[in-house]
Each structure stands twice: as structure tokens, then as C-alpha cells.
Amino acid sequence: MRSLVFLIVTGLLFYSCNSNISKVNNGEIIRIDSFPSKFVSPRNIDIWIPSNYSSDSLYAVMYMHDGQMLYDSSKTWNKQEWGVDEVISNLQNKRLIQNCIVVGIWNSGPGRHSDYFPQKPFEQLDIRFQDSLLNNVNRNSSEGLFYNGIQSDNYLKFLVEELKPYVDKNFQTKPDLDNTFVCGSSMGGLISMYAICEYPNVFGGAACLSTHWIGTFSADNNPIPESFATYLSNNLPGSNNHKLYFDYGTETLDALYEPFQLKIDSVIKTAGYDQNNWLTLRFDGHDHSENSWRKRLDIPFEFLLRINN
Structure with missing residues (x-):
């Protein structure tokens, strides 16, 4: 496996030997520093591969937003992490999910809201409300919340037209629809839906x-x-070959979400989704944090990646 990883790494033009790369308990992280794009600002990409990664196998791919928060709490701003490597390795060891790799896409810091807020729903809003949002100030800095405007269409072009082809070329992937997934939380949940x-x-x-x-x-x-809700009612993909997972907690920011999630659930049900391809769960006592998402991450991963899904 080590020789295979060496071959992969030497073929990646943007590979970093930076000691700041996240440490994982299972598998290995391959860092691509400042992945260039004609659509969005450059950002780091952390690609996790399992310890048994092999050139004789093909792998599903999970694209995850806020990539700097996924693997190593010693390097995150709040000292929390999703525990992605542990969760996936445990599921794979139990043979509950198919083999996969994870592409962690770092957010762009102050541009996170601009990248993750779905553009078409934004454009459906009254122009005066749009202006008020664009003038909104970030709670944690003096910068505008949308200091770079709305860039989510460009962010998805980056993901689909630049990053995915790169991953499919350099890794042993199954590039088709049935084996390509996207995952995120909070604003990352919005851009995953979009x-x-x-x-x-x-x-x-x-x-x-x-x-x-x-x-x-x-x-x-x-x-x-x-x-x-209006956007989803007009744009949800067909339920015959897509799967949707939503959840929410009951504490901190998550305490606000239930009435809105229930409205979305109604839209999804009307679109023809059922228990075979859609899951929405409430987690009592869970708050808006990586610690809570880590506790339940096995559920969406198993739902999307289960063998013979």
C-alpha cells in the first residue's frame, strides 16, 4: 500500500509535504495545497484514502465541504472534528458500506457564506432583501457576510468541472452517478442540497x-x-436514482431548524421520495457542532454508501 501511495503522491503536481497535514488514526491523507481554479479562490484539498487502498480496486467518492474540520481536532479552530477516518473505517470493517475515499474541500474562510449560499434561491428573493443580506456584517469580523457576493454557482463549477475530473484521473474511483456523493453541515448542508x-x-x-x-x-x-422550499419543489432530482439525507439537533442553533426542515420534508415527500431513498432524523440533545455531527455521521454514510444500495 505504501508504494502505491508514493506513486499517487508523486503524480500530484500540487502535493504538499507540509507537516501541518491532518493526522488520522486510519488510512492516510493526501494534501493538495491551494488547488487552482478559474471559478473560485484557490483552496487546500485533503483526500483521505483507506489503509487498504489498492490499484486493483475502485472506490466511491464522498465530497465533503469544510474540509479542514474533518480529520484532526488538534488543527481545527475549535478543537473539534468530524472523525471521518474513524467512522468510515469502522463501517468498512463491519462491511456495512462499500469502499470509498473522501475529498475534503477546505472552505475559503471569509468567503464561506459566499461559496455555500445557493445562488438561484438567493436570486428569487426580493431585491431589497438581497441587498440587505449583501450588506450584512459577519458576527465574528468586520467583513461582510457575503463580502464576495454569491459564488455558489462558481463553487459548484469548480467542484464538478475542475476538482472531480482531477480526482477521477489520479485516484481509483467509480466516477459515475451511483458512486459520487456530497456531504456537509450547516451552510455545507445547503450547498450539498444545491x-x-x-x-x-x-x-x-x-x-x-x-x-x-x-x-x-x-x-x-x-x-x-x-x-x-420553492427552489426544491422545482428542482429536486428524480427519486428513482438519488438519495437524500437530512437531520437536525435540538440545541443551540439547531433548535431553530425543525419547522423549516418539516416544510422541506413535505416538499421531498411530494416529489416521490420514500424511506428507500430519503431519510430525515431528529437528534435530541445534539447541538450545532462537529462533536454532534461526529456522533451520528455513521448514519448518513451507511445510508448513502451501503453495499448494494
Whole structure:
């Protein structure tokens, strides 16, 4: 396996030998520093491969947003992580899911909201409300929440037209719809939902944890959730070959989500989804954090990646 990883690494032009690469308990991380794009700002990509990665096998691919938060709590801003390598390795060891690799796409820091807020639902909003959002100030800095405008269409073009072809060329992937998935939480849940709607011929499943349906900081007099519901009612992909996973907790920011998720659930049911291809779960006591998402990550992974799915 080590020789195979060496061959992979030497073939990656942007591979980094940086000691800052996340440490994992299972498998291995391959870092691509500042992956270039004509659509969005460069960003790091952390690709996790299992310890038994082999040139004789092919692998499903899970694309995950907020890639710097996935693997190593010693390197994250809040000292939390998703525990992706442990969760997947445990499921694979139990033969509950197919072999897969994970492509962790780092967010762009202050551009995160711009990249992850779905563009078409934004454009459905009243122009005055759009302007108010674009002038909104980030709670944690003096920069605008959408300091770079809305870039989610460009972000998805980067993912589909630049990153995915690169991954499929350099790794042993199954590039088809049935083996390509997208996953994220909060704003990452929104962009995962948007990805499967905008590119239904690319992504066969989406996992949206603690989806941030309010889009900003307040649920009061907020037209954003309704805009998302309208968009989904017109753009959900066919239920015959797609799978959707949603969830939410009951604490901190997640405490706001239930009424909006229930509205989305109604839209999904109307579109023909059932228990075979759609799952929405509530987790009492779970809050809006990587620690909570880690506790339940095995559920969406098994739902999307289970053998003979």
C-alpha cells in the first residue's frame, strides 16, 4: 500500500509535504495545497484514502465541504472534528458500506457564506432583501457576510468541472452517478442540497446535516426558508436514482431548524421520495457542532454508501 501511495503522491503536481497535514488514526491523507481554479479562490484539498487502498480496486467518492474540520481536532479552530477516518473505517470493517475515499474541500474562510449560499434561491428573493443580506456584517469580523457576493454557482463549477475530473484521473474511483456523493453541515448542508439539484447527473446522493435553512442569523420575518422550499419543489432530482439525507439537533442553533426542515420534508415527500431513498432524523440533545455531527455521521454514510444500495 505504501508504494502505491508514493506513486499517487508523486503524480500530484500540487502535493504538499507540509507537516501541518491532518493526522488520522486510519488510512492516510493526501494534501493538495491551494488547488487552482478559474471559478473560485484557490483552496487546500485533503483526500483521505483507506489503509487498504489498492490499484486493483475502485472506490466511491464522498465530497465533503469544510474540509479542514474533518480529520484532526488538534488543527481545527475549535478543537473539534468530524472523525471521518474513524467512522468510515469502522463501517468498512463491519462491511456495512462499500469502499470509498473522501475529498475534503477546505472552505475559503471569509468567503464561506459566499461559496455555500445557493445562488438561484438567493436570486428569487426580493431585491431589497438581497441587498440587505449583501450588506450584512459577519458576527465574528468586520467583513461582510457575503463580502464576495454569491459564488455558489462558481463553487459548484469548480467542484464538478475542475476538482472531480482531477480526482477521477489520479485516484481509483467509480466516477459515475451511483458512486459520487456530497456531504456537509450547516451552510455545507445547503450547498450539498444545491449540488445534487444543480448537477443531478453527477451526484447520486447528498447528506445535509444541521442544514442552515435560515441562511443568516435570525429566523424572524425571514423569507429565505420559503425560497429554499420553492427552489426544491422545482428542482429536486428524480427519486428513482438519488438519495437524500437530512437531520437536525435540538440545541443551540439547531433548535431553530425543525419547522423549516418539516416544510422541506413535505416538499421531498411530494416529489416521490420514500424511506428507500430519503431519510430525515431528529437528534435530541445534539447541538450545532462537529462533536454532534461526529456522533451520528455513521448514519448518513451507511445510508448513502451501503453495499448494494
